[in-house]
Amino acid sequence: MSALITTELVALDADLGPDKDSVVRRLAGLVAGAGRATGAEALHDDAMAREAKAATGLPGGIAIPHCRSAAVTQASLAFARLDPKVDFGAPDGPADLAFLIAAPEHGDADHLTLLTALARALVRPEFVASLRAAGSAEEVVQLVQDVSTT
Numbered sequence: 195m196s197a198l199i200t201t202e203l204v205a206l207d208a209d210l211g212p213d214k215d216s217v218v219r220r221l222a223g224l225v226a227g228a229g230r231a232t233g234a235e236a237l238h239d240d241a242m243a244r245e246a247k248a249a250t251g252l253p254g255g256i257a258i259p260h261c262r263s264a265a266v267t268q269a270s271l272a273f274a275r276l277d278p279k280v281d282f283g284a285p286d287g288p289a290d291l292a293f294l295i296a297a298p299e300h301g302d303a304d305h306l307t308l309l310t311a312l313a314r315a316l317v318r319p320e321f322v323a324s325l326r327a328a329g330s331a332e333e334v335v336q337l338v339q340d341v342s343t344t
Contacts, residue, residue, distance in 0.1 A: 198309075199338050202228040204331035205274040210292075214282050218242055218259050221272040221294035223243045228270070230296070236265035237296055249283025256316055257282035260295035270296045271312070273334055277325065291325055315341035 203224050210220040219238045226234035240263035244250075250259045259282070272294040281286035295309055316320045321341060328334045 195241070196267060197335075197339070198342060199273065199335050200228065201331035201335055202333045203230075203270060203272040205272075205310075206328070206331060206334070207277045208274050209278065210274055210276060210280070212278075213247065214257070214280055215242060217257075217274065217276065217280050217292055218245065221259070221274060221292065223298070224272045224292065225270045225296050227277065230268040230270045231265045232267060233265050235257070237263050240265065241296070248277070251282030251284030251289055252316070253284055253286050254322060255279065255284075255286075255288070255290045256303070256322065257284070257289035257292040258295060258313075258316075259292070260297070262297045262299050262301060264299045265298045266298045266301075269298060269301055270294075271309075271338065272296065273325075273338070275328075275334075291322065304305060311342045312338065 210217040218241045222237040223234040225231045231237045240261040244261040251257045274292045279290045281288045
């Protein structure tokens with residue numbers, strides 16, 4: 195199985211816009227730009243349709259917009275450390291860490307297992323702190339891969 199996240203899918207200390215729509219649009223652009231989706235617009239639309247059903251902001255400054263989309267050709271995890279923070283509807287305020295989970299419309303169970311591992315890691319303060327402190331895209335990729343394979 196190919197990597198869920200690569201350095202092409204990481205943006206650090208990035209201003210991706212003032213709202214969740216613009217952040218999701220830019221993250222979808224990373225996925226499409228890496229050749230993992232047939233189009234950024236279709237992926238953005240599917241992620242925002244999912245976002246309209248329930249906010250994806252989590253306590254602690256984390257957002258995990260996600261969707262299954264016919265536009266996705268390879269399950270992917272795009273990540274941004276946002277500056278400035280953006281409101282994703284979390285009860286405690288805006289997010290500075292955003293993951294876009296982009297799954298193929300008919301994705302396999304292996305990727306769901308990896309995504310579950312990521313969700314478990316995000317409740318650990320030391321993992322979240324390491325994402326905030328990461329000095330490079332390579333470091334973020336390694337951190338995510340480490341929790342996805344345990």
